[in-house]
Amino acid sequence: xxxxxxxxxxxASPGLVPARLSERELRAALDVLHDLAEGCDGSADFxxxxxxxxxxxxxxxxxxxxxxxxxSGHRSVVSDAPGAISPQEIAAFDHHFFxxxxxxxxxxxxxxxxxxxxxxxxxRDFRRTPLYNEYYRVIGIEHVAAVPxxxxxxxxxxxxxxxxxxxxxxxxxxxxxxxxxHLANLYRLSVALDRANAAPAGGWDTAPLTPREHEVLDWxxxxxxxxxxxxxxxxxxxxxxxxxxxIYEKLGVETRxxxxxxxxxxxxxx
Numbered sequence: 001x002x003x004x005x006x007x008x009x010x011x012a013s014p015g016l017v018p019a020r021l022s023e024r025e026l027r028a029a030l031d032v033l034h035d036l037a038e039g040c041d042g043s044a045d046f047x048x049x050x051x052x053x054x055x056x057x058x059x060x061x062x063x064x065x066x067x068x069x070x071x072s073g074h075r076s077v078v079s080d081a082p083g084a085i086s087p088q089e090i091a092a093f094d095h096h097f098f099x100x101x102x103x104x105x106x107x108x109x110x111x112x113x114x115x116x117x118x119x120x121x122x123x124r125d126f127r128r129t130p131l132y133n134e135y136y137r138v139i140g141i142e143h144v145a146a147v148p149x150x151x152x153x154x155x156x157x158x159x160x161x162x163x164x165x166x167x168x169x170x171x172x173x174x175x176x177x178x179x180x181x182h183l184a185n186l187y188r189l190s191v192a193l194d195r196a197n198a199a200p201a202g203g204w205d206t207a208p209l210t211p212r213e214h215e216v217l218d219w220x221x222x223x224x225x226x227x228x229x230x231x232x233x234x235x236x237x238x239x240x241x242x243x244x245x246x247i248y249e250k251l252g253v254e255t256r257x258x259x260x261x262x263x264x265x266x267x268x269x270x
Contacts, residue, residue: 021175029179032057036186044078046190050159050183051080054147057179058172060161062141068156070107073097089139096131102146107156112148114177116168143167147176149184157187192258209250216243221260 021029032053040046047065055063062084064077074094079085085093097103101120106112117126126132136142141162150157161168161176209217212233219229226244230237244256253259 021171021178025175028057029175033179033182033186036183040186040190040193042194043187043190046187047078051078054159054161054176055080058145058161058168058176059163059166061164062139062162064160064162066146066156066158066160068097068103068107068158069154070103070156071154085139089135092135092138093131096129096135099129099131101126102144102158102160103156106146106148106151106158108151108153109148110151112151112156114145114147114173114180116143116145116173118143118167119173140164145173145176147180147183149180149187159183188255188257189261192253192255192261195253195258195261209247213243213247213250216240217247217259220244220256 035053036046036049040049050065051063054060060080063080064085067076069075075090075097077085077090093100101117102115105115105120121129127137136144141164143163143166145161145168147159147161148156149159215233216229219232224232226237226240229235229240233240244259247259248254251259
């Protein structure tokens with residue numbers, strides 16, 4: 001499995017309430033989200049697009065999609081500057097993985113929101129840490145902001161923006177937080193597309209679904225909630241939930257989005 005495709009995507013959590021943003025900032029945010037979503041072909045493509053697009057919204061000298069394995073203490077990154085972080089520097093980061101303020105703040109935290117290191121540790125104190133002196137000082141980075149797009153019991157996936165001189169302002173943090181839930185949704189869709197692309201040819205058509213399960217899945221694809229589907233079919237919401245549980249098991253997926261992606265896979269031309 002790709003390191004950009006952890007086992008169980010988690011839902012986005014409510015974040016900070018942004019300050020009033022200018023029309024220019026809102027348009028820039030919409031442009032970034034459009035660039036990430038339009039024609040995205042899976043999680044690897046999402047990562048490449050994200051690290052290229054986000055610095056247009058908030059300036060960053062080094063932007064990564066960081067995938068932290070909270071069990072092993074290892075970080076994998078996709079960077080907008082391949083080779084900017086050497087294997088030795090990656091090892092230095094991993095050595096201090098569990099002491100990293102942002103990993104400690106965001107890891108296994110379903111309510112994780114955009115944070116800067118300075119939100120968590122005073123700059124003077126941070127510069128005294130081994131993490132700063134053995135990693136950030138070496139790569140020439142002073143200021144870090146992390147945008148978590150996926151958190152589960154094992155994995156933390158974040159876009160991370162890094163700068164050498166200018167601190168990230170409150171307005172920049174709030175602008176990143178504005179787009180974070182949408183980035184999380186796009187990330188989940190990209191992971192679901194990975195799984196659909198990896199499914200055997202024929203996908204949904206080959207699954208041994210009953211006629212009623214086919215019907216439920218069609219209504220899910222139409223955007224209906226469990227309560228909506230129950231009313232349409234004259235069943236209880238709990239019955240619909242049971243149908244979905246069996247559908248997920250038969251399709252080998254875990255979410256509504258992944259099940260719907262199987263339908264999209266069926267509809268795409270070969």
